[in-house]
Amino acid sequence: MMTSLYRITVIGRNTLTEAVRQKVLSVLLIFALVLVGSSVLVSEIAGGLDASSLFEQQIKFVKDFGCGAIGLFGFAIALLSTAQLIPQELHNRTIYTILAKPVRRSEFLLGKFFGIVLLLALCVALMSLAFAAALYWQEQLGLAAVDAADTQIPNWQQNPTLVSQYHNDVAQIYQQVRDPQLIEAILLLFMKLVMTTGIALLISTFASSSIFTIVTTFMIYLIGHMESTAREFWLARGAEMSIWQSGLVGFISLLIPDMNSFTIVDEILAGNHVPWSHALNLLGYANAYLIVLLAVSIIIFDYREL
């Protein structure tokens, strides 16, 4: 058991080393550019009733664009690096040398999977740092604007209403920028990426090319966003449908993961309260799904002819 874990660790770390040395992380520079660009864009345009409402808008936009970009770049990294894994190993013949050693196929596959998960964790952590910096910049802009707007009347400190307004505006900016729920949002985003990795890994265990893996995973990802609609439709009216319709919608409901539930992140970013209990429920679901994905991947890969 311990030796098995050790081998998984060795393969996982090697996978991470590979990604880092192949300069996958340089993709994140583009991420930083997108983030800075969108922040500048939203502070240029956008109008509002007063300074604090204007900044509420801008902070929402930066949060949405930041998390959207984390999701998009993470998705690209997860999908492309997972789809390449096995074809690359076959092409370089490394898979033969590894499996000729006392290494189980399941250990190989799990090592690869955790290597990608480590890579994603690293990327998401770095992107989150850039995101935090963009938010901090937006906060400083907001505070400066509130300063300028609320303190323009001479002797405003003597006017209790103005003082109260000022403190309220500052507090609101802090509340929106330093929202601890953002950690929850990023954790859910990360989990969505890990799910994508799991799906791509499963496809790649029987795919004969990485293009097939990429296209299929992408389709499942998209259908996954509609799974909840399909599922409710099927549960409510499955009996009234024709066999073919019911079969198709039922197949989607029974097998495709519910990716749409992760869009609850939007609610967090819009400033609405999403309790940790719900996030943990969703994370639990995703982890259970991952275990199934990995189990199926291992079974298929175990029987695969290399």
Added chain:
Amino acid sequence: MTEPYFPIGKLVGIAEIGRMESSAPLFAVETTGLTKRYPLTWKRKVLVALDHLNLQIRSGEVFGLLGPNGSGKSTTLKLLLGLIVPSEGEARVFGLPPDSLDARRRVGFLPENPYFYGFLTGDETLRFYGKLCGVAGAALDRRVEELIELVGLQNGRERPLRSYSKGMLQRIGLAQALIHDPDLLFLDEPTAGVDPLGSAQIRDLILRLKKMGKTVIFSSHLLEQVQEVADRVAIFSLGKKVLEGSLESLLTERQSTQIHIAAELSTEQEAKLRQALGQAGLDSAAIQFQRPQLSLEQLYLRTVQAQSEAAAKGAPKP
């Protein structure tokens, strides 16, 4: 990059490399009726990649698999490594199923045209494979030193493998196959694409491994090399083993005899010899005198080696 210390490795240690010599079976490799068929779905045909192979290879033998491309050599090796499942028949490695971890602890493999991980250095490559075999800590350090020395890759230790030449890749491949000190080595075309000097080094290495008591099974279509190292060979064609035996029994021509004289003969001496042989009852028409010729390979090796030895003695190259 030096690998950080990893405590689990210590627990595993080299002890994990199991030895079962006490109950050693007679054969390192044994196959009975081993068959592999690939259905060609589009053509509605079945390709028989390997057809009822019976093979017995004793421990300590150097065994050559010969045959044209697509004759079943690589399929045989993949079956013996458990990378593919036989359609029929059975293979055993040291009496164990080939896909069992115990079998693979005793087996090393060098695939055909390996690339390995281009981003790792020679040192890191060996450490990676060593850890997979449960070799760790000081034992791994020692082993890496030995193998770098053995395959002569001192100049490639710190270089990433993507900058390696073909010969260097084959040598690092041999080193990784040996990292856990296996008893049986599978080498798939170990000299393909390697220059004559490099391939001569690989040949010498196989001979050294043989002296160390390892069993080596290799495939090649460079027949001269096979001849130099193999004890026994099998020739494959269209998935079937068509001939098998020891080189001596297969290659000795019973109808002729060679006499080797380490000196140049004068015409006079030659005439006397003919006379003497005639007196021994041999038909003079069946006697030929020839100067042995160097093979081009031998000439090449002599020249290149002499050159590099001279360079090593003189001023070191920049």
Added chain:
Amino acid sequence: MNATLPLRQRLRRALLLAAILGLWAPFKILWEQEIGREQDFLRYHGTVMTRQLRDDLGQGLTIGVLSGMRNVVADLIFVVNVTIAWENEEWFRMGSYINLCTVLQPRAPVFWDVGGWQLAWNASVAAAHDPRQPNELRRIKASRFWVDKGLDVYKRGIENNPNYWRLWADTGLLYQQRLKDYRNAAYYYQKASELPNAPVFYERFPAIMYEDAGDDQAAYAAWKALWLRLTPEQKEKKEHWKEKIKASIRRLEQKLSIPKEKRVFPN
């Protein structure tokens, strides 16, 4: 792919996979339904709007496809399309873009808040000064049309985000300043003042609104309620706004001729 495997192994694998998926599928569906139920509440607070909204979304499959990036799409429409329509003074176009954003993200109060402001103030003021419309009555009518549109956006926003004080406060401001409906303004200010994060001074707005409406009884009641809520220590401590409350109460007690024994400040 694995067609070369012996039939027995293929069968075993198929059975194993079928068993895993067969066991997982019912759990998966039940779990997802549970998550869905929690999210219905988190996303829409279970308001009446929920079903209508979901029907709107269900019509366009594209929205479903884009749902992974729904918030970014909404933001881009708001930042780019709404702003361009605003600059070109294309008010109907702007209104429909604002509507699209609120349909995409009904729980993002910013869209309702800024969208309502765009319609009730920017569109309405522009219509009131439209140089292409010489008829003043028509200009007034058009101006009022946009105020009503903005008010509608505010109110739908409140339905979706009842705990967001700014929507209530801005509706109050609209009633007060553009519609001169001080009673309604008082109601919305009152609601705003009761919500978390609202600036404290909003609690005095309803009383002022009632005074502006000329309803001295209601104004008196509102001021009195504010004063009576204070603890004795708070009453002692002199502050600008407390003086204002005190003065208002005194003035209204005089004006309404409240009997001495019922007054807060008998002297």
